[in-house]
Amino acid sequence: MTIDMVVVFLIILGAIILFVTEWLPIDVTAIAIMVTLIILEPWTQITPAEGISGFSSSATITVLAMLILSAGISQTGIVQIIGRKISAFVGDSLHKQLLATIGVTGPTSGFINNTPVVAILVPVISDVAHKGKTSPSKLLIPLSYASQFGGMLTLIGTSTNILASDTAARLSGEYPALHAFDFFEFTTLGVIVLITGSAYLLTIGHRLLPERVPVEEDYVEEYEITEYLAEVVVRDHSPLTGKTVETAIEEARTDADILQLIRDGERFTEPLARKQIHAGDTLLIRASKDTLEQLADTDDLAIEGSIGTDEELEPQQTDDQSIVEVVIPSRSFLVGETLTSSTFRQRYDGNVLALRSRGEVIRDRMDDITLREGDTLLIQADSDSIDRLAQNNDFVLGREAENPDYRTDKIPHAIAIMFGVVGFVAIPWAFLGNGLASLTGVEQFTMLAGAQQDILVTALAGVVAMVIAGVLKPNELYDSVDWDVIFLLAGVIPLGIALEQTGAARLLGNLVAASAEFLPVILVLWLFYIATGLITEVISNNASVVLMIPVAAAAATSIGANPFAFVLAVTFAASTAFLGPVGYQTNLFVYGPGGYKFTDYFRVGAPLQLVLSTVTVLGIAFFWGV
Numbered sequence: 197m198t199i200d201m202v203v204v205f206l207i208i209l210g211a212i213i214l215f216v217t218e219w220l221p222i223d224v225t226a227i228a229i230m231v232t233l234i235i236l237e238p239w240t241q242i243t244p245a246e247g248i249s250g251f252s253s254s255a256t257i258t259v260l261a262m263l264i265l266s267a268g269i270s271q272t273g274i275v276q277i278i279g280r281k282i283s284a285f286v287g288d289s290l291h292k293q294l295l296a297t298i299g300v301t302g303p304t305s306g307f308i309n310n311t312p313v314v315a316i317l318v319p320v321i322s323d324v325a326h327k328g329k330t331s332p333s334k335l336l337i338p339l340s341y342a343s344q345f346g347g348m349l350t351l352i353g354t355s356t357n358i359l360a361s362d363t364a365a366r367l368s369g370e371y372p373a374l375h376a377f378d379f380f381e382f383t384t385l386g387v388i389v390l391i392t393g394s395a396y397l398l399t400i401g402h403r404l405l406p407e408r409v410p411v412e413e414d415y416v417e418e419y420e421i422t423e424y425l426a427e428v429v430v431r432d433h434s435p436l437t438g439k440t441v442e443t444a445i446e447e448a449r450t451d452a453d454i455l456q457l458i459r460d461g462e463r464f465t466e467p468l469a470r471k472q473i474h475a476g477d478t479l480l481i482r483a484s485k486d487t488l489e490q491l492a493d494t495d496d497l498a499i500e501g502s503i504g505t506d507e508e509l510e511p512q513q514t515d516d517q518s519i520v521e522v523v524i525p526s527r528s529f530l531v532g533e534t535l536t537s538s539t540f541r542q543r544y545d546g547n548v549l550a551l552r553s554r555g556e557v558i559r560d561r562m563d564d565i566t567l568r569e570g571d572t573l574l575i576q577a578d579s580d581s582i583d584r585l586a587q588n589n590d591f592v593l594g595r596e597a598e599n600p601d602y603r604t605d606k607i608p609h610a611i612a613i614m615f616g617v618v619g620f621v622a623i624p625w626a627f628l629g630n631g632l633a634s635l636t637g638v639e640q641f642t643m644l645a646g647a648q649q650d651i652l653v654t655a656l657a658g659v660v661a662m663v664i665a666g667v668l669k670p671n672e673l674y675d676s677v678d679w680d681v682i683f684l685l686a687g688v689i690p691l692g693i694a695l696e697q698t699g700a701a702r703l704l705g706n707l708v709a710a711s712a713e714f715l716p717v718i719l720v721l722w723l724f725y726i727a728t729g730l731i732t733e734v735i736s737n738n739a740s741v742v743l744m745i746p747v748a749a750a751a752a753t754s755i756g757a758n759p760f761a762f763v764l765a766v767t768f769a770a771s772t773a774f775l776g777p778v779g780y781q782t783n784l785f786v787y788g789p790g791g792y793k794f795t796d797y798f799r800v801g802a803p804l805q806l807v808l809s810t811v812t813v814l815g816i817a818f819f820w821g822v
Contacts, residue, residue, distance in 0.1 A: 198698070198699070199239060200239045200240070200241065200698040200699070200700075201698050201699060201700040201703060203236055203239035203240060203698075204239075204240060204691075204694050204695055204698050204700045205700060207229065207232055207233065207236075207240070207691065207694070208691065208695070208743065210232075211225065211229050211688075211691065211735070211739070212734065212735055214228070215734065215735040215736060215739065216734050216735070218568065221531060221532055221680065222526065222680045222683070222684050222736070223679065223680040223683035223684065225684075225687070226680075226683045226684045226685075226686060226687025226688065227683060227687060228687075229687040229688065229690075229691055230247050230248065230250070230686065230687045230690060231247075233247050233690050233691065233694055234247035239698075240694045240698065241694060241697045241698055242690050242693060242694050242697075246690055246693055247690050248686070248690075249689065249690060249693070250685055250686030250687060250688070250689035250690055251686045253362060253685065253686070253689050254362055254650075254652045255355075255358050255359045255361070255362035255363075255685060255689070256682060256685045256686055256689070257652055257656070258358050258362075258651055258652045258655055259355040259358050259359070259681065259682065259685060260677055260682055261652070261655035261656050261658065261659050262309050262352055262355070262358070262655055263309055263312070263355075263676055263677050263678055263681070264659045264662070264668070264673055264676045264677060265308075265613070265614065265617065265655060265658050265659060265662065266308045266309040266311075266312040266313075266676075267312065267668065267672070267675075267676030268610055268613070268662040268667040268668045268676075269308050269312075269610050269614065270312055270315075270316050271602065271603050271606070271610075271667060271668060271672075272602060272603050272604060272606050272607045272610045272667065273602025273603070273604055273607075274604075274607050274610070274611070275300075275304060275308070275313065275316045275317065276316060276317075276320055276602065277602075277604070278300055278304075279300060279316075279317055279320030279321070279324070280320065282296040282297070282300060282320070282321075282324050286324060286328055287328060288328045288329045288330070289328070290328075290330055290334060290402065291398065293324060293325065293328055293330055293334075293335055294334075294335065294338055294397060294398055294402055295398065296324075297317075297321055297324075297335050297338055297339050297342065298338060298342040298345075298394045298397060298398070300317070301313060301314070301317060301339055301342040301343050301346060302342045302343070302345050302346035302349075302390050302394065303346060303349070304346065305342070305343040305344075305345075305346030305347050305349070305353055305354075306346045306347070306348075306349030306350045306352075306353045306386070307349075307350060307352065307353070307614065307618060308614075309352070309353070309354065309355065310343035310344065310346060310347040310353055310354050310782060311343075311354075311355075311678070311781050311782055311785075313343050313346075314339060314340055314343045314782040314785050314786070315525065315592045315785055317339060318336065318339070318523070318592055318593075318594065318785055318786060318789055319592075319593045319594055321335050321336060321339050322335075322336070322594055322789055325411075326411070326412070329411050330411060331407035331408070331409050331410065331411050332409045332789060332790055332791075333405055333406060333407050333408040333409050333790045333791055333792065333796075334402055334405050334407065336786035336789055336790035336792075337401075337405060337783075337786060337790060337792065337796065337797065337800055338397045338401065338402065339782075339786060340780070340782040340783050340785065340786045341393060341397065341401075341774060341800075341801075341804065342390075342393070342394065342397070343782050344771060344772045344773070344774075344780060344782065345386075345389055345390040345393045345394065345772070346386075346390060347771055348382065348385075348386040348389055348390070348768060348771055348772070349383055349386040349387065349390065350379055350380060350383060350386070350618075351377050351378070351379045351380075351381065351621075351651060352379075352618075352651065352655075353386075353771075354737075354771050355681060355685070355738060356737045356738055356741055356767065356770050356771045357377065357767060357771065358651070359685060359689075359738050359741055359742065360377070360741045360745060360763065360766070360767040360770070361376045361377040362376070363692060363741065363742060363745045363746075364376060364377065364745065364760075364763050366693075367696070367745070367746060367749055370696075370749075371749045371753060371759045373758060373759045373760050374749060374759055374760055374763060375760075376650075379618070379621045379651070382764060382767075382768075384819065385764075385768075385812065385815040385816065385819060388811060388815055389768070389772075389808060389811060389812060389815075392807065392808060392811050393804060393807075393808060396803070396804050396807055397804075400803065401800050401804060404799050404800045404803075405796065405799075405800055406796065408790060408791030408792055408793070408796070409789075409790060409791040415519050415521070415549075415574055419549065419550040419552070419557055419559070419574050421482070421549055421550055421559055421574075424482050424483065424484060424549075424550075424559045425455075425480065425481070425482055426480075426481055426483070426488055426499060427458075427478055427479070427480055427481075427499075428478070428479050428481055428488070428491070428492065428497040428498060428499050429476070429477070429478050429479075429497065429498040430473055430474070430475055430476065430477045430478075430479065430497060431475065431497065431498060432475045432476075434475065434497060436473045436497075437473060437474065437475050438472065438473070438474075439472070439473055440469065440470050440471060440472055440473070441454050441457065441469055441470070441471050441473065442469035442470065442542075444473060452481055452482065452483035452487050452488070452491060453481065453482045453483075453541075453547050453548070453549075454479050454480070454481055455480045455481065455482055455547050455549075455576060456479070456480035457471055457473070457477055457478075457479055457480075458477065458478040458479075458480070459474065459476075459477050459478075469541075469542065469545075479497075482547065482549055484559070484561075518576070518577065518578070518579060518582055519549070519574065519575070519576050520574075520575055520577070520582055520585075520593060520594060521572050521573070521574055521575075521593070521594030521788060521789055522572065522573050522575055522585055522591040522592065522593055522594065523570065523571075523572050523591065523592040523593075523594065523784075523785055523787075523788050523789065524567055524568070524569060524570065524571045524572070524573070524590070524591065524592075525569065525589075525590075525591075525592055525678075525781070525784075525785065526569040526678060526680045526681070526781060526784075527589060527590070527677075527678045527679060527680060528569075528589075528590040528591065529590055530567045530590060531567060531568060531569050532566060532567070532568075533566070533567055534563060534564050534565060534566055534567065535548055535562055535563045535564075535565075535567075536563045536564060538567075544575075544577065544581050544584065544585060545577060545578065545581045546575045546576065546577030546581050546582075546585075547575065547576045547577070548562060548573050548574065548575055549574045549575070549576055550562075550573075550574040551565065551567075551571060551572070551573055551574070552571065552572040552574075552788045552791075553565070553567075553568060553570075553571045553572075554568070554570070554571075554777075554787075554794070555787070555792065555793045555794055569781075569784060570777065570778070570784030570785070570787050570788065571788065572594070572787070572788025572789065583601075587601055589675045589676070592785055594788070594789040603666075603667065606665065606666060606667045609662075609665040609666070609667050610662065610665075610667045613658050613661045613662055613665065613667070614658070616654070616657075616658065616661070617651075617654045617655055617657070617658040618654075620654045621650065621651045621654055659673070681738070684736060684738055684739065685738055688736075688738060688739045688742045688743075689742060691739075691742060691743070692742035692743065692745070692746060695742075695743065695746050695747075696746045701746035701747050701749075701750050702750040704747045704750070704751075705746075705747050705748070705749070705750025705751035705752075705753070705754055706750065706751070706754050708720070708723075708724070708747065708751040709750075709751045709754035709755045711723070717755060717757050717822045718813060718814075718817055718822050720751070720755065720757070721757070721761060721762060721765050721813050721816065721817070721822055722765075722809060722810070722813045724744070724748050724751070724762055724765050724766060724769075725765045725766070725768070725769040725809045725812060725813055726769070726809060727744070727769075728740055728741075728744045728765070728766045728769035728770050729769040729770075729772070729773065729775070729805060729809070730775075731743070731744065732769065732770050732773045732779050732780070733773055733775050733776050733778070733779040734778075734779070737770045737771060737773060737779070737780060738770075740766075740769075740770045741766060741767065741770045744766045744770070745763050745766050745767075748762035748763055748765070748766045749762060749763060757822050758820060758821055758822055760820060761816050761817070761820045761821065761822050764816050764820065765812065765813060765816055768812045768816075769809070769812075772805070772808060774797065774800070774801025774802075774804050774805050775797060775798050775801045775802060775805060776794060776797050776798065776801075777792070777794060777797055783797060
């Protein structure tokens with residue numbers, strides 16, 4: 197092992213530690229990887245040009261374009277409309293609900309990036325569950341898993357496929373058996389995986405899922421906030437008299453929220469910040485028992501009752517006020533912020549009643565907790581505020597907004613554009629060659645030009661078409677992109693190049709190849725699948741593809757196996773992460789709304805991973821050979 201290899205391995209180790217611990221945001225970690233590779237050029241063999249090559253990579257640009265196209269589709273509301281149709285069909289039958297959830301999510305995820313598909317369908321499926329007298333916990337993990345099955349139907353189903361294709365093409369010079377994936381390269385196997393996974397969820401998987409969320413939509417019960425709500429009366433000599441609600445909260449310096457102000461029988465909700473407090477006012481406060489007693493002593497307040505003794509104190513779903521869950525996606529500005537530093541209350545006129553983070557429900561002292569991707573906030577706000585949250589890319593709502601702003605008149609345009617993007621890549625133009633003779637010169641040129649276009653060009657053309665057609669507004673293009681994903685790709689691509697150029701990938705491949713002396717090749721292929729799946733659970737799926745594909749190609753070559761088969765095994769394994777909530781972003785989207793614990797994913801996902809690893813490896817051996 198050379199010093200170059202040692203340096204690259206240390207950088208990889210450092211990257212894994214940062215990904216797992218989340219000490220730094222993903223995009224910052226990616227930039228740190230890039231900078232480190234360039235600074236250590238004598239050992240990493242990465243020049244500045246190669247260090248930033250991830251930004252100009254066709255995979256990065258294609259993923260960026262596909263994210264924008266997916267956002268355009270979601271703006272039309274077509275997926276939401278299809279989702280609503282589910283409710284009329286499924287009724288209160290769990291099997292019908294599961295079948296409809298998988299049936300809509302799987303095929304759709306093959307042509308729209310699966311991450312936004314899940315973000316769109318979380319509120320729809322939650323509503324379907326409650327209306328059908330089913331716990332959302334029974335449907336939301338299947339929603340996430342089905343999106344991953346569907347992502348393996350085509351090249352554009354997930355960013356991982358696009359990155360894997362680009363990596364395989366880059367390595368084709370050294371490994372002639374490798375090439376960029378065709379649009380439907382692995383669709384047949386993807387269909388088999390979708391059917392197998394769906395059958396598992398319909399028969400076994402849902403039985404392993406506990407009902408974490410009540411069948412009835414009762415957030416008070418689900419989040420157990422009973423002991424954290426109380427009414428207090430402002431006495432004549434209270435120092436709060438004459439102050440605004442905003443000032444009272446700031447000066448209290450405690451983790452408490454004033455949710456309502458009651459005066460002469462009239463209840464005031466939002467906006468409360470500038471409402472002046474008078475003697476005799478009754479305040480509905482969210483606070484722990486200790487905080488409440490501290491406020492009562494300091495501010496001369498009389499505690500009237502708690503939710504446990506007075507049912508009228510329970511937050512109500514009224515025309516003016518609603519309670520809703522919102523999930524924080526990776527692109528949200530709230531990631532790394534606190535409720536205080538983000539001025540959440542002032543921005544959105546909403547009260548945060550509780551916070552669920554990595555399965556733990558937090559009901560007090562929330563203001564200074566650093567928010568992470570996948571955290572869920574339980575918010576009380578008026579309908580206008582909730583509609584604004586629904587239209588904001590910083591949040592994924594746990595239920596549909598009352599007045600969604602969809603561009604339904606643009607549905608035909610969006611569908612036509614997506615068909616064009618897919619068609620120019622997917623149609624086997626070569627088979628149409630015999631018909632060229634009957635066409636005019638202009639028509640022949642048009643067809644042949646189309647044959648030369650790859651997904652990068654057609655996707656970018658689709659973005660332009662969506663803006664021209666009015667499906668997306670120009671200022672929405674930037675908000676449509678998960679920039680942490682783009683930076684992650686830009687950071688890990690040069691890491692993969694360093695792994696290859698220093699010979700580190702070949703060293704690891706040779707070590708793995710040693711197992712072929714006492715194991716059949718197909719079992720070595722299966723081990724690569726399992727290893728990639730486990731790595732994906734602790735780092736990102738895109739990072740695992742970049743790291744594992746060079747190793748897989750080297751190992752296959754060392755044992756005389758088919759490198760393309762090994763690359764496909766890595767690609768499928770990285771795109772199907774079922775063992776935990778953090779391995780795949782769609783799993784995080786359903787973590788909070790489903791009320792899941794970390795172990796729920798493993799309970800359902802481990803048998804599924806075992807089944808699919810076997811089916812996928814056997815399918816690869818059958819279709820491509822090992």
